[in-house]
Amino acid sequence: MARSEAFHILTANDLLAGDAVFLAEGGWSRDHRLARVARTPDEAKALEITGAAEKAARRIVDPYLVEVSIDANGLPVPVRYRERLRTLGPSVRLDLGKQAALRANSLL
Amino acid sequence: MYCYDEFDQQFVQDRVNQFRGQVERHLAGTLSEEEFRPLRLMNGLYLQLHAYMLRVAIPYGTLSARQMRALADIAETYDRGYGHFTTRQNIQYNWPRLYDVPDILQELAAVEMHAIQTSGNCIRNITADPFSGVAADEVEDPRPTAELLRQWSSLHPEFSFLPRKFKIAVTGCQDDRAAIAVHDIGLRIVRNEAGDIGYEIWAGGGQGRTPMIAKKLRAFVPKSALLAYLEAMMRVYNLYGRRDNKYKARIKILVHEIGIDEYARRVEKEFTALDPNSIAADAEEIARIEAYFAPPAYDRLPARSAALDNAKKSDPAFAAWVAVNVRAHKVPGYAIATVSLKPIGGVPGDATADQMRLLADIAERYGLDELRVTIEQNIVLPQVKQDDLYAVWKLLASAYLATTNAGLITDIVSCPGLDYCALATARSIPVAQAISRRFGDPERQREIGPLAIKISGCINACGHHHVGHIGILGLEKAGEESYQITLGGDPSENAALGERLGPGLTAEQTVDTIERLVEVYLANRLSGETFVAAYRRLGHDRFKEALHAVA
Ligand code: SF4
Numbered sequence: 001m002a003r004s005e006a007f008h009i010l011t012a013n014d015l016l017a018g019d020a021v022f023l024a025e026g027g028w029s030r031d032h033r034l035a036r037v038a039r040t041p042d043e044a045k046a047l048e049i050t051g052a053a054e055k056a057a058r059r060i061v062d063p064y065l066v067e068v069s070i071d072a073n074g075l076p077v078p079v080r081y082r083e084r085l086r087t088l089g090p091s092v093r094l095d096l097g098k099q100a101a102l103r104a105n106s107l108l
Numbered sequence: 109m110y111c112y113d114e115f116d117q118q119f120v121q122d123r124v125n126q127f128r129g130q131v132e133r134h135l136a137g138t139l140s141e142e143e144f145r146p147l148r149l150m151n152g153l154y155l156q157l158h159a160y161m162l163r164v165a166i167p168y169g170t171l172s173a174r175q176m177r178a179l180a181d182i183a184e185t186y187d188r189g190y191g192h193f194t195t196r197q198n199i200q201y202n203w204p205r206l207y208d209v210p211d212i213l214q215e216l217a218a219v220e221m222h223a224i225q226t227s228g229n230c231i232r233n234i235t236a237d238p239f240s241g242v243a244a245d246e247v248e249d250p251r252p253t254a255e256l257l258r259q260w261s262s263l264h265p266e267f268s269f270l271p272r273k274f275k276i277a278v279t280g281c282q283d284d285r286a287a288i289a290v291h292d293i294g295l296r297i298v299r300n301e302a303g304d305i306g307y308e309i310w311a312g313g314g315q316g317r318t319p320m321i322a323k324k325l326r327a328f329v330p331k332s333a334l335l336a337y338l339e340a341m342m343r344v345y346n347l348y349g350r351r352d353n354k355y356k357a358r359i360k361i362l363v364h365e366i367g368i369d370e371y372a373r374r375v376e377k378e379f380t381a382l383d384p385n386s387i388a389a390d391a392e393e394i395a396r397i398e399a400y401f402a403p404p405a406y407d408r409l410p411a412r413s414a415a416l417d418n419a420k421k422s423d424p425a426f427a428a429w430v431a432v433n434v435r436a437h438k439v440p441g442y443a444i445a446t447v448s449l450k451p452i453g454g455v456p457g458d459a460t461a462d463q464m465r466l467l468a469d470i471a472e473r474y475g476l477d478e479l480r481v482t483i484e485q486n487i488v489l490p491q492v493k494q495d496d497l498y499a500v501w502k503l504l505a506s507a508y509l510a511t512t513n514a515g516l517i518t519d520i521v522s523c524p525g526l527d528y529c530a531l532a533t534a535r536s537i538p539v540a541q542a543i544s545r546r547f548g549d550p551e552r553q554r555e556i557g558p559l560a561i562k563i564s565g566c567i568n569a570c571g572h573h574h575v576g577h578i579g580i581l582g583l584e585k586a587g588e589e590s591y592q593i594t595l596g597g598d599p600s601e602n603a604a605l606g607e608r609l610g611p612g613l614t615a616e617q618t619v620d621t622i623e624r625l626v627e628v629y630l631a632n633r634l635s636g637e638t639f640v641a642a643y644r645r646l647g648h649d650r651f652k653e654a655l656h657a658v659a
Contacts, residue, residue: 019158085526
């Protein structure tokens with residue numbers, strides 16, 4: 001259950017590729033910074049309903065809400081370390097996962 | 109090495125075809141996610157933190173060069189160029205895509221491999237002593253037994269839906285390199301007073317959230333009765349093992365709750381009621397399996413190799429590697445070499461496709477085509493001529509595979525932890541890397557001597573922390589990673605579970621604490637006394653003081 005004052009984004013894994021993905025405005029994105037942010041419990045509930053429908057449509061698997069805070073640039077950052085790691089990739093292989101592209105574009 | 113017969117090959121091929129069909133039906137929408145999930149798990153395909161993960165079984169940790177090369181090709185073609193060798197002698201790929209998995213399974217089938225029963229509540233990959241067939245003190249090679257059990261347990265209709273997963277390990281030696289005491293069933297091949305070969309049977313060991321050391325169930329079961337006896341053990345567990353709570357469903361809880369004597373009584377009753385002849389494999393089949401593991405054609409060589417002696421004299425780095433990573437072979441002139449997958453600061457158990465290929469080449473050229481995966485996440489070349497060791501070492505060194513640390517403090521076992529694993533509560537690999545760097549100096553490591561550090565990223569204990577001389581368990585405390593140290597664990601024939609040292613520490617404090625613990629040991633050890641022996645003599649409290657110095 002989403003805490004009433006907390007913000008959330010919806011994450012899942014892409015069914016075919018397995019990558020961690022985030023629900024953005026136009027569909028699923030591999031970049032969590034584009035994710036749609038739910039600012040109320042009702043908005044979070046709406047994300048969950050979308051997640052269940054997307055799972056039934058076999059686009060993604062294992063959808064769940066991730067609690068985020070909003071950084072200075074207005075972008076969502078997961079609160080738990082586990083979820084932050086999921087937006088980046090293995091901390092022991094910076095050449096792999098999402099962080100690889102972010103690094104290449106000097107965004108990290 | 110075992111070779112699939114027509115039946116084995118067809119069985120694996122059928123499974124590949126079946127899974128290909130299941131993936132297609134899932135993508136087409138005729139199999140829902142709920143229906144597909146158990147099917148993918150039955151083929152070793154998990155969903156992890158960043159991606160899918162495919163766990164491939166390496167039966168009793170034994171590989172030929174051809175198989176190792178196939179593992180390398182898969183890593184390169186379908187994954188990100190590397191694989192992770194696990195504490196269950198398996199390999200895991202961290203980035204496969206669902207649509208590639210049927211092709212991966214097809215490539216595995218072509219080299220007589222698969223991912224069947226690497227997940228789920230069934231009998232998992234049978235593990236065995238990595239020195240099987242070459243250890244000097246072996247009563248009998250455990251691989252034919254392990255292979256027999258692999259065939260018996262593969263898709264065994266009665267044991268495909270057990271209360272929980274089930275792990276069996278086999279050794280043929282008194283020195284236990286297979287950790288039989290922390291398996292659901294542990295088998296040791298022994299000789300009885302009459303000189304007959306049979307099995308000493310241990311039951312109810314395990315790690316995870318409720319670690320237990322196995323209890324001896326029977327001192328001797330004749331070879332011919334093995335399958336019937338195991339069948340009886342499995343039946344009693346299948347019937348009485350708890351299904352109401354998955355944390356209490358392993359056989360260790362049953363044995364603990366009813367006691368080993370009551371479990372033994374029920375097993376004996378079941379065993380007596382069984383018709384052993386209807387279960388035992390026929391003698392012809394056993395002979396067929398054993399023939400595959402007949403000793404290779406060894407050359408007649410002197411016990412001491414002059415070439416080896418000379419190379420050691422001229423190259424101290426090589427001499428150090430031989431002293432630490434090479435063990436005596438049962439045949440004069442041969443040696444068992446451990447290839448460390450623990451370069452200083454590296455990821456324990458990871459190997460690149462190129463490294464795997466080099467290992468395959470070396471095995472083919474210098475190692476009678478044999479490779480083994482160890483439960484310490486290293487690779488063993490079990491059949492190397494002493495004369496060839498120097499050449500082998502130079503090749504290994506060219507690919508960062510010649511780290512001189514087998515059994516030493518930087519030979520750290522680590523599960524993937526939060527860097528990859530969806531169940532993790534903390535990272536384990538970075539802690540391993542930090543300890544490895546701290547103790548990276550070769551002289552210092554050898555001065556410290558045998559010391560096994562084992563790290564798990566959650567209570568499931570895949571990193572075997574309960575049986576680490578120093579164990580480290582990663583937890584999450586208030587959103588932060590926190591590490592708990594245990595001391596005095598031992599996976600060997602002197603099996604013991606580690607005792608908790610104190611409250612949770614940060615990763616940095618953990619490394620500092622280990623340094624203090626090592627100082628306590630060095631300051632107090634008797635000549636020739638290992639860390640774990642000193643721990644047993646000095647007692648837990650002496651080491652506990654070390655913690656206060658840091659926290
Ligand atoms: S011990 Fe936990 S974190 Fe480590 S691999 Fe096992 S389940 Fe994952």
